[in-house]
Amino acid sequence: MRRGGGLRVVSGLLHARQRQLMAFLLQGDTAINDHICEQGTAAKSVRLGIYANAYRKRLQETLESDHPVLGSYLGDALFEEMTLGYIDNCPSHRPSLRDFGEQLPDYLRSAEPFSRHPLIAELASFERLLMTVFDAADAQHLALEELQGAPAALWPRMRLRFHPSIRLLRCDWNCVQVWQALRAEQVPPPPTEGHFHWLLWRNRERLTEFTSLAGAELVAVSTALDGADFSELCEALLAIVPAEQAAGTLVQLLQTWIQRGWLSGIGDSG
Template sequence: MTALATLERRFLDHVLGGEAFPRTWCSQGLVDSDIGLSIYANAYHSRLREALEADHPVLSAYLGDTLWLKFCAGYTADHPSQVRSLRFFGSRVPDWLARNAPFSAHPVIAELAQFERALLDVFDAADAPRLDWAAMGPLDAQSWPTLRLRFHPSVRLLVLSTNAVEVWRALKDEEAPPAAAASNAAARLLWRDEERVTRFRPVVQAELAALAAVLIDEKDFSGLCERLACDHPADSVPAMAIGFLRQWFDEGVICALATDYSAAPQDHG
């Protein structure tokens, strides 16, 4: 290891709270070297806390000052910044909160962070043309079973187990949040609309099955119907499936479609 590499490594160790940087390696100027090194270390941690709070303002409010500082210190120690941009510094926050006490004892905390990160991802996602329901007009009856949809890049399906979204909404409105609780209806669909406004709404169980089929498992329309038929009478499935399709088109979350598995989805805009 070169002398410069050794110097850089020791300085980084000091900033991260590890091995102290040798005082004898410092040039003595107007500011004492110990004070100067402390300024660098404090600035590093302060900047990372600012980045986390910018990404998670509601989580910060929910935890309060003491727990927020505890979280920032623990997360930064376990996941020091590895990239030039701070945009992705907090990408592991939900997982860290779910695994580390005392936060892990309260699932709503990790899910609140998960929801805030999903909002960030939706806002930053790439753009793409959107199709409306008229794009379905040219399809003949034989094409429907193999119909495949491509969703807008901003679309996210978030399945939670708590009322984290209700907690987020209350704190966002500067109101007292509800008590944390388990929820069996906590799935949300998130997307960015044509005005670049982030939208989200609840997803009922039937639609969750349909979205999982096409978004996660990449099923065609026949596969979507088969998934719905597992929980609903067969004669109700076609109307239910078409209703979901129409809603997705109306919300502007479909950007392309295809009717052949081997063909790439085509833009009909």
């Protein structure tokens, strides 16, 4: 005797109603009306409208929570215009709200009037990256003694393993400086175009940090993140520092990275 047939039917009906409800919320499809029970004096369309408004309000609150500094930069009116436009153009398709705003930077790059000001999209990207860094996987932190104890024969082939929270951000505008000023409740600097590089990570106390990168450190970090070993890192530094200083400069950088908690281990590229 087959069992569970009734359960499958109920489950199928539930999924169908869920799809119809989402179709109403996202496209205004009214097919769900036929499956709403009469209750009280409020019409079914009114009750559905209340639910839809609450749903959109919850999505707006999610963007407000994820992007507080972006909200300060835009002001209330423009931020509301942004959230409503984003909800209409990039509807949520996942049960969790954590990733609802993941398309926001792309939306801001293409939607008027925000696309006329590229710094806005970069500001959104930075705030989302802060969330990504905070939520990154855990991993051990490399100890200085482990690096010092590496066999001499390993050093030329030594490849660095970065902590999972490490993210390198390249910006064309001074979005991080603007973010810092607004976060400190100060007047932000005017938008300035340029070449900016920032490294973000979660420290040993599980706090998110970031620092600007330039010169030898930028070359070393970007090259190491691409998978280069120690000898290849030294070669990359030759474009910036004298040959006799390349290895020493890199060792000093490694010590700093270990202190900051950027590294989780070392390996052999051979």
